[in-house]
Amino acid sequence: MGRRSxxxxxxxxTLAAAWYLATVPLALISPGRFxxxxxxxxxxxxxxxxxxxxxxxxxxVVHSLKLVALGFAVAAMTGVPLxxxxxxxxxxxxxxNPVFLVIRPIPPLAWIPLTILWLGLGDAAKVLVIWFAAFVxxxxxxxxxxxxxxxxxxxxxxxLGTPLRRFIPEVLVPAAGPMIFTGxxxxxxxxxxxxxxxxxxxxxxGLGRVLNVAQQDIYPGMIFVGMACVAVLGxxxxxxxxxxxxxxxxxxxxxxx
Amino acid sequence: xxxxxxEAVGKTFRRAxxxxxxxxxxxxxxxxxxxxxxxxxxxxxxxxxxxxAAGFEFPTAGFxxxxxxxxxxxxxxRAVVFQQFxxxxxxxxxxxxxxxxxNKGVPKAERQERVTRLIALMNLQGYEGAFPxxxxxxxxxxxxxxxxxxxxxxxxxxxxxFGALDxxxxxxxxxxxxxxxxxxxRTVLFITHSVEEAVYLAxxxxxxxxxxxxxxxxxxxxxxxxxxxxxxxERIEDVMDLESFVHLRTRIWRSLREEKSxxxx
Amino acid sequence: MxxxxxxxxxxGETLGYGAIxxxxxxGVWSLxxxxxxxxxxxxxxxxxxxxxxxDLLTTPFAGATLPRHLASSFFRFGCGFLLGAAVGIPLxxxxxxxxxxxxxxTPVFDALRFxxxxxxxxxxxxxxxxxxxGPILIIFAGAFPPxxxxxxxxxxxxxxxLVEAAQMLGTGNLxxxxxxxxxxxxxxxxxxxxxSAGLGWQSLIxxxxxxxxxxIGFMMVQAQLNISxxxxxxxxxxxxxxxLLIDVALRSLEAEVRRRGLA
Numbered sequence: 001m002g003r004r005s006x007x008x009x010x011x012x013x014t015l016a017a018a019w020y021l022a023t024v025p026l027a028l029i030s031p032g033r034f035x036x037x038x039x040x041x042x043x044x045x046x047x048x049x050x051x052x053x054x055x056x057x058x059x060x061v062v063h064s065l066k067l068v069a070l071g072f073a074v075a076a077m078t079g080v081p082l083x084x085x086x087x088x089x090x091x092x093x094x095x096x097n098p099v100f101l102v103i104r105p106i107p108p109l110a111w112i113p114l115t116i117l118w119l120g121l122g123d124a125a126k127v128l129v130i131w132f133a134a135f136v137x138x139x140x141x142x143x144x145x146x147x148x149x150x151x152x153x154x155x156x157x158x159x160l161g162t163p164l165r166r167f168i169p170e171v172l173v174p175a176a177g178p179m180i181f182t183g184x185x186x187x188x189x190x191x192x193x194x195x196x197x198x199x200x201x202x203x204x205x206g207l208g209r210v211l212n213v214a215q216q217d218i219y220p221g222m223i224f225v226g227m228a229c230v231a232v233l234g235x236x237x238x239x240x241x242x243x244x245x246x247x248x249x250x251x252x253x254x255x256x257x
Numbered sequence: 258x259x260x261x262x263x264e265a266v267g268k269t270f271r272r273a274x275x276x277x278x279x280x281x282x283x284x285x286x287x288x289x290x291x292x293x294x295x296x297x298x299x300x301x302x303x304x305x306x307x308x309x310a311a312g313f314e315f316p317t318a319g320f321x322x323x324x325x326x327x328x329x330x331x332x333x334x335r336a337v338v339f340q341q342f343x344x345x346x347x348x349x350x351x352x353x354x355x356x357x358x359x360n361k362g363v364p365k366a367e368r369q370e371r372v373t374r375l376i377a378l379m380n381l382q383g384y385e386g387a388f389p390x391x392x393x394x395x396x397x398x399x400x401x402x403x404x405x406x407x408x409x410x411x412x413x414x415x416x417x418x419f420g421a422l423d424x425x426x427x428x429x430x431x432x433x434x435x436x437x438x439x440x441x442x443r444t445v446l447f448i449t450h451s452v453e454e455a456v457y458l459a460x461x462x463x464x465x466x467x468x469x470x471x472x473x474x475x476x477x478x479x480x481x482x483x484x485x486x487x488x489x490x491e492r493i494e495d496v497m498d499l500e501s502f503v504h505l506r507t508r509i510w511r512s513l514r515e516e517k518s519x520x521x522x
Numbered sequence: 523m524x525x526x527x528x529x530x531x532x533x534g535e536t537l538g539y540g541a542i543x544x545x546x547x548x549g550v551w552s553l554x555x556x557x558x559x560x561x562x563x564x565x566x567x568x569x570x571x572x573x574x575x576x577d578l579l580t581t582p583f584a585g586a587t588l589p590r591h592l593a594s595s596f597f598r599f600g601c602g603f604l605l606g607a608a609v610g611i612p613l614x615x616x617x618x619x620x621x622x623x624x625x626x627x628t629p630v631f632d633a634l635r636f637x638x639x640x641x642x643x644x645x646x647x648x649x650x651x652x653x654x655x656g657p658i659l660i661i662f663a664g665a666f667p668p669x670x671x672x673x674x675x676x677x678x679x680x681x682x683x684l685v686e687a688a689q690m691l692g693t694g695n696l697x698x699x700x701x702x703x704x705x706x707x708x709x710x711x712x713x714x715x716x717x718s719a720g721l722g723w724q725s726l727i728x729x730x731x732x733x734x735x736x737x738i739g740f741m742m743v744q745a746q747l748n749i750s751x752x753x754x755x756x757x758x759x760x761x762x763x764x765x766l767l768i769d770v771a772l773r774s775l776e777a778e779v780r781r782r783g784l785a
Contacts, residue, residue: 007622008629015630033649090531094539099547105762105769107724109640112731113746113754118564152343155313158331160408161360170356174347193638197728200643215644223644231636238636251347251388 035221040228043221052222053213055205061229063205064195067123068237071130072191078131079138079187080180084172086139087146100139108133108194112201121202126195133194134187141183145176178252181245188241192234207233260324261287261310261412261446267318267469268305278469279305282319285463285472292438292445294455296509297465298516303448306470307416310446311337323412333357336405340417342397344389350376350400351385357408375403378437395426399433406441413445420450431457432493439488452509456502457493462509467516476509566752574752575759583753584744585736592760595726595737598654602661603722609662610669610718611711615703617670618677619685631670639664639725643732652735657726664725665718672714676707708779716772723765 016037022028023036031039048057055063086093111132119125149172157171173180199208207229214222263285269278280302287293295303308314309321312331321328323335331337336357344353354375358368376382379399389397398418405413419427431454438445438458449455455462460479463472482488485501496502531539548568554560555567566574578588586594617624642663643656650656681703688702730739738757745753 004625007625011626011629012633034645091535091539094531094536095543098540098544102544102547105766106758107727107761107765109724109728109731110742110758110761113742114751114758117746117749117751117754150341150343152339152341153345155311155331156337156339156343156345157356158313159311159333159335159337160357160404161333162356163360166360170348171345174345177347193640193728196638197640197731200640200732211641211644215647218648220645220648223648226644227637227641230638230641231634234636234638249347251390 031220032218033220035224039221040224043219043225047210047222047225053205053210057210057225057229060205060207060210061233064199064207065233067126067206068130068188068191068195071127071195072134072188074127075131075134075187075191076138076184079135080142080183083139083142083180083183084146084176087143087176088172093143104136108136108190109197112194112198115198116202121204126198126203129198130191130194133190137186137190138180138183141179141186142176145179145183146172148179149175174249177249181241181249184245185238185241188237189234192230192237196230260289260291260444261285262322262325263306263309263319264322265319266306266309266316266321268302268309268314269317280471281469282471283465285475287444287446289444290442292442292447292458292460293463294447294449294459294461295463295465296449296452296455296513297470298467298513299450300468301465301516302468302470303465304416307337307414307446307448310412311335311414333361333408334410335412335414336408336410338398338401338405338413338415338418340420342389342394342401342421344397344400344404346389349386349388350381350392353389353400354404354407357404361408371407375407378406378440379403379433393426394422395430398422398430402434402437406437411444413443415445415447417448417450419454427454428493434458452506452513453497456505456509457496464509464512465516473516474512476505478505481505563749564751566755571752571755571759575756578753578756583750584741586741588738588741588756588760591736591738591741591757592764595730595739596764598657598737599661599723599726601654602658602726603665603719605658606662606665606718606722607669607715610666610714611673614670614673614675614711614714615677615699615707618674618681618707619699619703624674624678631667635667637663639721640728640732643729646729647733652733656733657729657737660725660729661722665722668714668718668721669711670714672710672717673707676710677703680710681706709776712772712776712779716769716776719768719772720765723761723768727761 020037023031023034024038035043043052044057046052047060050056051059053060082096086096108129111129115125115128115132119128153171153175157167162171195206196208196211199206200212201208203209203212207226211223211226211230214220214226263283266280266283267278268280269276271277283302283306285293285295285306295306297303305314309316310323310328312328312335315328328335345356348356351372354372355368358371363371376385379402381396381399381403384392384396389400392400398421402418419430422430435458447455447458452462456478460477460482462476462478464474464476465471466473481501485499487496487499487502490496490499497506551565552567555562555565555570575588580587582590584591613627617627639660642660646656646659650659684702684706685698688698693702726737727739730737731743734740734743738761742754742757745751745757
């Protein structure tokens with residue numbers, strides 16, 4: 001293990017020890033404010049086995065994941081082609097840009113009350129909000145991806161007599177690939193954040209709901225569990241996209257982030 | 258094989274609201290299977306001339322014709338080799354070279370055979386499945402040349418193709434181009450900064466004035482090459498040692514220098 | 523930005539197409555609203571929205587006029603944002619400077635990084651109730667990371683070579699940090715401020731939607747409960763406008779700094 005990993009490990013271990021000490025033997029932090037490690041364990045067991053806020057942890061996670069997946073997929077399938085079109089055609093850009101500029105400054109979370117008005121507290125409203133949130137980064141980055149294509153590569157493909165039906169999948173999309181994936185990563189992040197917020201505002205299932213109920217019940221252990229789950233799932237889905245990116249674009253040397 | 262003709266060609270660009278003339282009244286004829294190199298001071302418009310022949314730009318005055326017909330669009334009949342290679346980073350060496358024939362509708366078996374032959378010709382065996390970023394600059398340019406040659410183009414347009422390579426690789430590529438030209442002569446328009454390169458490779462060398470560029474003079478190298486039998490020498494440094502070579506090079510250099518000093522560079 | 527394949531449009535063409543786009547957008551909107559395809563309650567026509575927006579500038583809703591709600595939100599945003607910058611920038615610079623500090627802090631940061639700022643709301647509510655501390659915590663959670671990361675990157679990658687030159691010249695440590703590291707990282711820091719402001723503003727809105735007692739998010743929740751769609755949408759417009767203004771302000775700061783050659 002390198003020095004970096006050792007120090008990292010040591011730091012986290014120290015913090016964990018401090019956490020335990022502060023909450024249990026020394027009782028520096030009251031249990032009503034922040035859970036001890038034991039509280040967290042108890043909460044985890046409860047939500048995982050007996051259930052909390054209308055469901056078992058597994059149900060909540062799957063529910064949240066499904067909504068994120070759906071919203072993200074729709075956003076990607078609408079945003080990326082639109083961004084590519086706007087990048088390629090100046091006309092399309094001029095046509096769509098003003099509308100985009102009107103919609104763009106509105107933060108995704110600000111759409112929540114409106115979608116609740118329109119579609120209630122159910123899944124449809126959540127997916128709609130996620131779509132709003134995830135759509136913009138996908139479009140913008142795909143747009144930039146097209147605009148940053150090396151003009152010589154486009155000229156080379158014209159010189160080779162490449163017809164449009166071949167140009168789009170074999171030149172345009174791969175060339176814009178890295179930026180498209182940057183947009184997708186941002187979209188996914190936005191999807192998660194928006195979903196958690198939407199579920200916190202009002203929902204029947206999902207991790208946000210768990211957090212909401214835990215807050216109302218003044219149950220810090222469960223809040224901690226909820227936050228940890230959100231973090232873990234956020235990390236996991238990011239890794240999935242990174243892996244898809246790595247496989248889809250074997251020619252890209254990804255520099256250290 | 259086709260010929261290229263520039264007839265009183267002018268090209269003016271519009272930059273930041275002002276008209277910038279790049280070339281003015283260029284008259285040049287490249288005969289079939291002739292290798293013409295164009296040299297000139299920076300910004301004289303030599304690359305513009307190539308791009309006009311390629312069909313990436315259109316003249317604002319005069320005509321650019323290939324095979325007697327005006328150029329209207331880029332195409333595989335006028336293959337281009339770019340200075341920065343312009344290979345497709347996401348395609349393997351094989352796929353990069355194969356795209357042109359695919360666009361032409363060449364059936365798979367014949368395509369396979371053609372591409373493989375070019376790979377062998379350019380000494381790229383073993384690298385068919387590699388991506389461009391895994392290759393050195395010289396190898397990438399060889400792929401670019403293969404990509405152009407596989408089209409069996411009427412005209413070959415080379416825009417400072419060895420400019421991005423280090424000095425030693427550059428020399429090797431020059432020798433290789435001469436070898437190719439011997440096996441497979443075609444009409445070539447070759448843009449370069451290097452007078453030595455031009456004299457070594459070309460049948461005729463056109464010298465351009467500074468911007469806006471015109472053809473200042475055209476020097477016949479081919480007849481000297483024949484008379485002094487440069488072709489009998491294998492190595493470039495042997496040719497460059499010959500008095501006839503040095504004489505031509507110095508003459509063209511002097512002509513270029515006039516253009517540069519007038520410009521105050 | 524590079525060129526697209528098609529030729530650039532003239533100014534007239536750009537404005538023309540833009541106008542068409544906007545007309546289509548507002549046209550479809552009006553059509554949906556007037557025809558009753560969407561009930562009027564849920565989709566006020568554009569002019570009705572405009573009327574409501576201007577009305578809210580003077581008429582109170584949910585306890586205050588729109589500008590007062592905005593001011594209240596902005597104040598909370600300001601506190602959280604400044605706190606995030608005040609902690610994040612120095613810490614980031616020091617982490618870029620000291621490898622040891624970097625190795626200690628980074629794992630903790632990486633562990634916490636994936637918690638969406640909004641997920642801090644329950645704890646914020648638990649610890650601060652409806653007090654000022656709650657929103658500030660959440661804004662801080664959103665604004666702090668970009669400030670830290672950008673200051674770190676500026677110090678580590680831009681500053682490093684210059685720091686080495688300064689050390690060679692025998693410059694003392696404090697002077698190096700203040701006179702070399704900080705100026706060299708300015709461009710990166712300001713870029714971080716822009717991202718951070720955007721995230722902070724968004725997180726605030728989110729927080730106000732959930733634990734609302736004042737501010738524009740609160741106003742929107744009340745409007746939603748009262749099924750006053752025009753008010754909700756007016757809130758969205760106001761939020762967008764303020765967010766835009768913040769970004770424009772920071773962008774001109776960036777341009778000014780660049781102009782003066784500080785970055």
